Amino acid sequence: MTAALAASWSATMRYAREAADHFWCAVEDRCPGTLPEREAAVFLAAFGRLVSGGDDPAGRAALSAVLGRACRRYRLLPHLLTVEAALVATVSRHARWTPELAGAWVGAARRATAAVSRAAEQAGDGPPWWPAQVVDHDRAADGIAVVTARPWRRLAFRPGQALPVCTERRPGRWRWYSPANAPRPDGTVELHVRAVAAVSRTLVHRVRPGDRIWLGPPRSIGLTLDPASNADLLLVAGGTGLAPLRALVEQVAALGRRGYRTDDVDALLHRLVYELGERTRLLDDTRGENDRIKRALRAWQAEVREADGARAPEAVPDSPSRPGPDGRRAAVR
Ligand SMILES: Cc1cc2nc3c(=O)[nH]c(=O)nc-3n(C[C@H](O)[C@H](O)[C@H](O)COP(=O)(O)OP(=O)(O)OC[C@H]3O[C@@H](n4cnc5c(N)ncnc54)[C@H](O)[C@@H]3O)c2cc1C
Secondary structure (H helix, E strand, O other): OHHHHHHHHHHHHOOHHHHHHHHHHHHHHHOOOOOOHHHHHHHHHHHHHHHHOOOOHHHHHHHHHHHHHHHHHOOOHHHHHHHHHHHHHHHHHHOOOOHHHHHHHHHHHHHHHHHHHHHHHHOOOOOOOEEEEEEEEEEEEOOEEEEEEEEOOOOOOOOOOEEEEEEOOOOOOOEEEOEOOOOOOOOOEEEEEEOOOHHHHHHHHHOOOOOEEEEOOOEOOOOOOOOOOOOOEEEEOOHHHHHHHHHHHHHHHHHOOOOOOHHHHHHHHHHHHHHHHHHHHHOOOHHHHHHHHHHHHHHHHHHHHHHHOOOOOOOOOOOOEEEOHHHOEEEEO
16 A cells, blocks of 8 residues: 555645645644644645655654654644545545545545654754755765755754755655855855765656755754864764754854864864865765764774773664763864
């Protein structure tokens, strides 16, 4: 039935505008004044995608994060049965409808709203997404783009966080990306994207200045720094994993508490961007590269601990950041 759900959702999205109108009317009819009409298309695309499947766990988490926020923001949480029914009624207009397919949509919609309800509990308040205009698109290297977008409304985030991102060329497909900059006065957000498959290839090869993308609520991924801390930092990354670390370097530089001179930081940031391009040319297997970095870091940890006569080394975790020896912090991306 998974294939049937995906096929019927593709059929529905061929009439995306009409489907959004129908969905919005069905929700508005039963719960007036909740979902704004102008947000119905983004909401429907995400909800239909979550229900029909096709994304990996990180993609589903991104969908649940934006939909959880949206349901809080638009006071839809008490009306999820109506939202489910509106989605099923919308798809039934465009797909070759059978009792089996209807049953599959009803069951999958119920599971999806359960996930959205759970996500909503942790989603916090605020907008579910920020429309943003792509203002610059630079091919840093083969298969890598630096995409700069300006949100229409200011988007507050902390260096080292990640955001769900969706392009209007791939409606409903949300992926996590880490801003490569600390918040700027002009509000722009820089994404370093490596072309892997659907969304990333679109961001690298098709998106152009002037296009619209949506940025979702920022989330901490264990990389944020305590601004009060003066501990040393060891930042290790491969490929586009450099993005959040560049944001951290900008944050540290802006705090101006470590004796860095602006020239030094500029030179370091220049080198980071250079590395982003150069490493991608040399190594087409980022995962292999990450493993090599982790092995090198384990060896380094062991050496430092041996030198300190400290306890046996811990394994470098898959989670990206934890305090290292002597309170130093190592970020592995
Ligand atoms: C917290 C977080 C932050 C992220 N930040 C960035 C970022 O700053 N820049 C960036 O380019 N990507 C980043 N990613 C990865 C990004 O979210 C997408 O997974 C990636 O762009 C692929 O999406 P897609 O739609 O093109 O491919 P999909 O259709 O989602 O994936 C296709 C397959 O490729 C695999 N895959 C995903 N990423 C890679 C990869 N890098 N190398 C090899 N295989 C992969 C997936 O597991 C899946 O099996 C981040 C992911 C997370 C979880």
